[in-house]
Amino acid sequence: MANGYSTVSVFIIGTEITRGIIADKHGQLIAKELTTLGYHVNRITIVPDDGTIAPLLRDCVRLTDIILLTGGLGPTSDDMTRDVVAELAGVPLVRDEAAFAHLYGRIGERIYGANLRQVMIPQGFRIIENPKGTAPGFAGELPVEEGSGEFRHVRCYAMPGPPVEMHEMFYHRILPELAQLTGHEGIGRNEYSCFLTPESRLEDLCSECAVGPVLWGTRVQEYRISLYLNGGTSDQRSEMASRISERLGKGLLVPGDVEVVDLFTRLLEEKGLTAASAESCTGGLIGKLLTDREGSSAWFWGSVVSYANDAKVRLLSVDETTLKTHGAVSGQTVVGMARNLRELSGTDMTIAVSGIAGPGGETPDKPVGTIWIGYAVKGREPVAVRLQISSFGRSSVRRRAAIAAILLGSFHLNGADLLDIVGTWQYI
């Protein structure tokens, strides 16, 4: 590459991995993204937290242009990354005052001695902020003597090990920087968020919908999959995204880094509406997701988790005849739950969910994954819609039932016809 950066060595630090307790996932994720950008990954090395990294890094700088490290940035004595890098760079560790102020803001007087280690970085390096945790990352250059007094500089990036922190830092700070370094400012990249779709299905769709030289990568998160389209022209990437979106169905692929919960809560805030939920199979997950958001008390009244039928009757006055005739998993039941909760709570809208999360509990006409979702909105007739979610286990069905209920809640607030939306969903 024009600027001379091309070979990358990746180091993953974690004794849980070299002891086989957990599997490393960072290596593949980093390798995939960097390969897409045109880098050559010449090794992924996993080492324990015991300083083994030191001689390996020393040997490695001779053979690479860029070093990426994950892990070993925590507060404990095992977390030696910063010491090892400082020693290799031949500089002392110094306290970064901005990082100290940030950590102090987060945890205040509980900054123990151990926590303080987290705001030390090798002198001359710069902090990379960690919005999802306490340990910042850092970046800088390691001098390598090339003989006859000449020096070459190896770029070095250190990231925390916990996936949620590492992903944020890698995707939003380090990867953009490395993309720019390749001089491929021309390598365009778009990010999308995909909901409710199994990963294997999305991968197949990407193959089927490929356009020209556009490459793709996916990242499975707890409540969605991030899809990255790289290369080609902006039009080609848009074309590919449109094709995938059309195949998936309405509203399941949206541009950007977006959670379904945010789509819904932003809409409530914009419209100045209040809401409540009535849950059965999701067991409290909808309430949990909505109240994860700071400030949710401004618009969230509560969630009635009526798990047992008796709870549906006592808490939500669902008609016992309805339960007997149509069952707890039925349009009539979720409409009753939504309507009665709206009356009880006085909120502007309610969401109700009842379904078969499994294992067990299915009937011939209601297999595992059958989900009924109902809505009651002030001044409108209550509605209900049925979904059939493919079962990848109890936890997956519950997660997708909650996400579908919140996503369709946004559509319903915007006046869309739910049957029209759900009818286009092919692969949930």
Next chain:
Amino acid sequence: MANGYSTVSVFIIGTEITRGIIADKHGQLIAKELTTLGYHVNRITIVPDDGTIAPLLRDCVRLTDIILLTGGLGPTSDDMTRDVVAELAGVPLVRDEAAFAHLYGRIGERIYGANLRQVMIPQGFRIIENPKGTAPGFAGELPVEEGSGEFRHVRCYAMPGPPVEMHEMFYHRILPELAQLTGHEGIGRNEYSCFLTPESRLEDLCSECAVGPVLWGTRVQEYRISLYLNGGTSDQRSEMASRISERLGKGLLVPGDVEVVDLFTRLLEEKGLTAASAESCTGGLIGKLLTDREGSSAWFWGSVVSYANDAKVRLLSVDETTLKTHGAVSGQTVVGMARNLRELSGTDMTIAVSGIAGPGGETPDKPVGTIWIGYAVKGREPVAVRLQISSFGRSSVRRRAAIAAILLGSFHLNGADLLDIVGTWQYI
């Protein structure tokens, strides 16, 4: 170890892995099995099929006792493992006649030149049969000069990359041999689960409570920290665990791989009791955690997430005067929530939680992290207990409030005095 074999370095060869196309799974599998046998895995390195392995192996032999290689044994020119090992051993490649006969038996006259490469091994090495494929593995010793003409020998095993072939060879040939080498004496190891405690605090406690040669490691999970004590005698590990447990407080460190939710739900199942919850700041998380368990419908009635004060009044008949006089975060409120829900639901026990998850909402005497937890159990007076959880952010406070409520629920069901328990909790 008596025989001097202890440190193992693992190399995985495969360009599909360093390009991020597939994930490596051999590394974890090998690491786990060898760790169990008492070996120390000092690195798992993944390299492309391009010969990068050569300098890494050369550097590695100085630092290890055993080398395990997977991949690079196929018939193509990318498959360089046998050449690299032969060069490092300082011997030529020779044809193994038994392997040749075996391959001939399998593919007969279709032995091409390329296939023939597969029956070449470094001179002095021995073949390891591959019942599932064409490329045999091999094993032998690499001499390492230790200075002053002394040599040490590093054992080297090479296995094919395809999982079905590698698994057969690893489990049935190589692992038994490595187990015999150790005399089957794994180092002792105990696992514990630690609840509610910040990682940095647990780490400090481990340092303070260290016993003899016992080493420790921690793994942060979503709702607990796993603590591993390794080495020393069984008595020494128990002594260290007792010391840590005493410093943490009652019930916060338990032996084994245990979730708080399981402690509670097992107790309900044993005693044949039903339960319900009333939540405020946890927003549904308690219901979600309890219903994560299959079969929870046998004992779980539901959860009333009364997030707004109005919901506490309407759903749970909490006295408005109580809310006004003592506030939503008070012993009186959670006792009211628990007692009224028990009457309404007819369950055997109820858990109620109200607290300040932040950010914001605190008062001078109720800072962020103030949590009140109440219980109502059939035939007993309702009780409430106050906790002050140190704040590492909204999500952490909510998680720990839910876990504390479920954990104390077990103690309460067993008749323990909650103030007595909570009074010993030093570092939550």
